[in-house]
Amino acid sequence: MNPDALRGHMDALLLSVVEAGPLHGYAIIEALQERSGGALSVPTGTVYPALRRLERVGHLSSEWATVGGRKRRTYRLTDSGRKQLEGERSAWREFTSAIGSVLSPGPEAP
Template identity: 60%
Template sequence: MKAQALHGHLDALLLAVLESGAMHGYAIIEALKARSGGSLDLPTGTVYPALRRLERAGWVSSDWSVVNGRQRRTYQLTAGGRRTLAGERASWQEFSATVQAFLGDARPPAAPA
């Protein structure tokens, strides 16, 4: 998948991954990759700055935790993040329906009789 295709959607994807519960950064990257069937194999240099941005916005909170004996920063959705995710989902439904009207079928609609 082209990185440009993610423009404007990465935040929503990260929020959606965190909807299932708290995760550390590497687990988030792996979840993106798994849920996309390998299409989203994002570098840490893309994901971690986005997580920090989401935290500054108040949509994600983080705490240090021990995972497999190692200290890791664990991220989770805040109430504001859940509201934002709901809004992102509604916007995505509207956007994808509009694009589908143009790209979903190669045949133009029949003209009214």
């Protein structure tokens, strides 16, 4: 997967993964891999800063938890984040539609 292709879609991916329930960063990375059928392997150096950015703008909130001696920062979708995710989903549809119509070799039918 070309890294540049993810530009501008990272937020949607992260928000979508934590939609069902709170998750910590490491689990988010695994969830991305799993739900994409292994196609998405996003490095930690991308995910952790992105999560902090999303928290900074208010789309996520976080709290620390300790499970089995391991410290985790668990992220939760805020109301703002839920609205944002809605917007991201419709933006995604518009985006794929626009690119798809340029990429598809078929000429317009009369």
